[in-house]
Amino acid sequence: GAVVSQHPSWVICKSGTSVKIECRSLDFQATTMFWYRQFPKQSLMLMATSNEGSKATYEQGVEKDKFLINHASLTLSTLTVTSAHPEDSSFYICSASAQISGNTIYFGEGSWLTVV
Amino acid sequence: QKEVEQDPGPLSVPEGAIVSLNCTYSNSAFQYFMWYRQYSRKGPELLMYTYSSGNKEDGRFTAQVDKSSKYISLFIRDSQPSDSATYLCAMSLGVSTSYGKLTFGQGTILTVHP
Numbered sequence: 001g002a003v004v005s006q007h008p009s010w011v012i013c014k015s016g017t018s019v020k021i022e023c024r025s026l027d028f029q030a031t032t033m034f035w036y037r038q039f040p041k042q043s044l045m046l047m048a049t050s051n052e053g054s055k056a057t058y059e060q061g062v063e064k065d066k067f068l069i070n071h072a073s074l075t076l077s078t079l080t081v082t083s084a085h086p087e088d089s090s091f092y093i094c095s096a097s098a099q100i101s102g103n104t105i106y107f108g109e110g111s112w113l114t115v116v
Numbered sequence: 117q118k119e120v121e122q123d124p125g126p127l128s129v130p131e132g133a134i135v136s137l138n139c140t141y142s143n144s145a146f147q148y149f150m151w152y153r154q155y156s157r158k159g160p161e162l163l164m165y166t167y168s169s170g171n172k173e174d175g176r177f178t179a180q181v182d183k184s185s186k187y188i189s190l191f192i193r194d195s196q197p198s199d200s201a202t203y204l205c206a207m208s209l210g211v212s213t214s215y216g217k218l219t220f221g222q223g224t225i226l227t228v229h230p
Contacts, residue, residue, distance in 0.1 A: 004159075006159070032216055033216075034216050034217060034218070042222070043122075043204060043220040043221060043222045043223050044160070044204070044218075044220045045220075046217060046218065046219070049216075049217060091157070093159050093160070095216060095218070096216070097216040104162060104165060105150070105162065105208075105216050105218065106162065107152070107159040107160045107161070107162075108159050109158060109159045110157070110158065110159040112157065
């Protein structure tokens, strides 16, 4: 079946630095990918829609200058958390829609970010 | 009011029990309904995916959708300890690129004890 891979699976960074998280569709092309954030014991909240070759669409309340999204190819989207602060510590998950599987939506394994 | 309401539980059942998980929603424009299972510190895993009202069965899992009541359910038969996880309902408007834009319920924590 379709697989979405995220890297790194966990990362610790210092406050004020930037962190990049990659999301790859391994065996299908994804023109659209989605980035979610999940705080402990809470549900997934959509942050932005990543469109291949164009600007991402951000949800209300999500700072586009802080969470930079790049979707440079049909199999790769990246999320960069710029000038990270402890409150940005969270579980970041991407998803992609696989038309080859009847538009099933697959999620990556997620990336744990801890900002110290 | 949240768009999707889901009782967070926790829900604890003995092995072999039938588990019923539910979500209600307020936006009648939702067209696609999914159930995901999420183990601790992992990404969500798709269990069931339905479009229309009615029942859909896959092994021990049955998904029900009642669009008139804005209510969806997931039933797990013969529950196993390995079913212990957080179960998330999710919904989509299903329009073009918004198809993959999911609105999630809070998730129900399920524990199946031997």
